[in-house]
Amino acid sequence: MTDTAALARRFVETLQTRDWEAWAALMTVDVVYEMPQTRERIAGREGYLEFNRTYPGEWELTPYVVIGDGTQAVVWFTWRLDGSEAGDAQAFFEFDGAGLITKVTDFWPEPYDPPARPEGLIERW
Structure with a gap:
């Protein structure tokens, strides 16, 4: 059985340290x-x-609740942007049979207008 909680925690940790590989x-x-x-x-x-x-900006992520089962996980984390703005958010993860993430859904505290991004990177629905 895949330890999805450990993988979700690793996801946030490597994202936080910008260990892109x-x-x-x-x-x-x-x-x-x-x-x-x-x-x-x-x-x-x-x-x-x-x-x-x-x-954009200098962001930090700190997980404080991580829960997982065989195919899914959730991380409740705090975020900080540019050393001042902060809040809580949740990320929900789905995994395949090999223990790789197939889907991530982020829920932030409230709706907001996203920052400008490179053309063609994001699909809006």
């Missing part, structure tokens, strides 16, 4: 990332990697 290795090539509050979707690991590499 280790972070990308946790996901399938066709991973899907969604943020319902901003109605944004990214299909594919390369686009998701670019999204995070180019996200």
Whole structure:
């Protein structure tokens, strides 16, 4: 059985440290990332990697509750942007049979207008 809680924690830790190679290795090539509050979707690991590499500001993530079962996990984490703005959010993870992440859905505290991103990176619905 896959330890999805440990993998979800590793996902947040490698994202926080910007260890892009280790972070990308946790996901399938066709991973899907969604943020319902901003109605944004990214299909594919390369686009998701670019999204995070180019996200504006200096951000920090600190997980404090991580729960997982055989195919899913959730992380409740605090975030901080540019050393001042802060809040809580949750990320829900789905895994394939090999223990790779196939989908990440982030829920932030409230709807907001996303920052400008490179053309063609994000699909809005």
